Amino acid sequence: MSILPLKKLSIQDEEKGQRIDNFLFRHYKNIPKSHIYQLLRSGQIRVNSKRINASYRLEIGDIIRIPPIKIAEKNFIQKTPLALSSFFTFEKLFEDDALLIIDKPAGMAVHGGSGISFGVIEQLRAQNSSWKFLELVHRLDRETSGVLLLAKKRSALVDLHRQIREGLTEKHYLVMVKGEWRNSKQHVKLALNKYITAAGERRVAVSTGKRKDSKPMLAHTIFKLQKSWKNFSLLDAELKTGRTHQIRVHLAHLGFPIIGDDKYGNFEINKLLAKNLNLTRMFLHAHTMQIIHPISGERMKLQSPLPEDLQKFLDGLDKSCGTYWG
Template identity: 45%
Template sequence: MNEIKTQVQFVEIDDDMAGQRIDNFLRNHLKDIPKSMIYRILRKGEVRVNKKRIKAEYKLQALDVIRIPPVTLTEPQQDTAPSTKLAKVAELEQRIIYEDEHLLVLNKPSGTAVHGGSGLKFGAIEALRALRPQARFLELVHRIDRDTSGILLVAKKRSALRHLQAQFREKTVKKYYFALVMGEWKNQCRVVNAPLLKNETNSIVRVSQAGKPSETRFKVLERLPNATLIQASPITGRTHQIRVHTQYTGHPIAWDDRYGDRRFDAYTGKAGLDRLFLHAANIQFVHPASEEAMEIHAPMDSKLEGVLSQLRSLASA
């Protein structure tokens, strides 16, 4: 790897970049230098805003002028960005179900993480950046589990990111998932309020009074032999929330490697299932620019539809 020393840069902040902390701006602007170096040049006063020293928590304002000092960057390897010729990357182009100048909506396939890390070279956001090299800004609005398929919102402007994330914080975004669960889900089980606690060592989540308040709403969509297709709508956004709440009711999701039931996995495996049957099917939100009410639907993939068809044939046999 070669090292490159940059020149002094002066960046004027526009309305779209305003509102973010200076440390977060620098981490995004100087992607190839360690986070520790960013905080070091801030502490030493080498970064100036309007010719003045600032602290890491300073929030940028429109028309601020930032002086970024020379820094030594490590020249990235040629394969740092995922190749658009990789089948997994190219597939995502076909799975974009909505796009305009402010946001992009992806029907994420199961098995694709939303971002790289933990031994993964890249995730959905890195692949999208490779597919959209001209985009100045592409950031995840929210996350869904690697093995969950379906709707993933990506902001193409910082103003859109702030607007959409505010809607998530205010719980005005409505999300609906389809899940195939074990056994006969009771019609009267429409809401599960059970606090969830995450083990930071192994990321396993369990119901615990010491946990954070968590609420999921449920609706029966279809009854099948030894299984139920349900709609789940999380009101809160805890890690693995739907998966743990369905397990808590005694109806774990098919092919859930953490919270599932192996007997149910074997049963649904005979119908062709080999992945978690949890799909983010529908989302409702307000468009960050037009303020128009948006509703996006993401179809299930052919494998999940095929499993349902197989189970229906058992019911009619």
């Protein structure tokens, strides 16, 4: 049995407006959420000496009293500190008091979970322990590289989420597909469904309208042809919505799988490219994002150059005229 001591926390400016349950989840990541909800329902956690419910929104100066918490070892999630030697040095594209924008490498998850101990957010928090607030504004798949936004102020996070909801941001990806794309510009609007495979993996598919137990979500992508070869095409993909695996599923459904995609791609082509050209990752890169700075109101355009491995593959296509495995 582990016992966490009594705590009294004072709410500062950046914590204003948060629901108390979300605030507690962030501060007590080693406690099951169900236990936190039980403490709230029973009135053991109080704000300004009063009982509150889980939807209470915090105000500056609020005093939260959290009682000593007993928790069984089997439910205790042990957090192993990150060793300094394991820190990854992220390339910063922009940073000020409100924002941190990095160039995320491929192969690194944005957050821990599903067998991954420490993602981008955990590493950045460990590297900058003096920061009071740091949250992801959006996500990128583990194998996707490129522009990743993080907020250093809650007010910045709230405003950027508003911009995303209202369509005020622009996100562009560079993607290489197998096949000869014909249209210079093509809007793709297809609803997507999430599902679980027999092996327990989470996947996404274009909705057929036959499943009554699912709620399909419309996904809109604009594809623009950048360059084509005999067997491959380089596209710019602009996200108008932000559904899980949206670009990957749209392209696979249209018969133009992303090369290197280990979930929705052409597995035989992927093996050949890995063996002969050492391309061992998915060719999907978040190269440009436009936002309005949440504090200054200035329009910003963030760009990430194509990583070396993807650029090398591109150069190889030019030399061979795109004749790999026709």
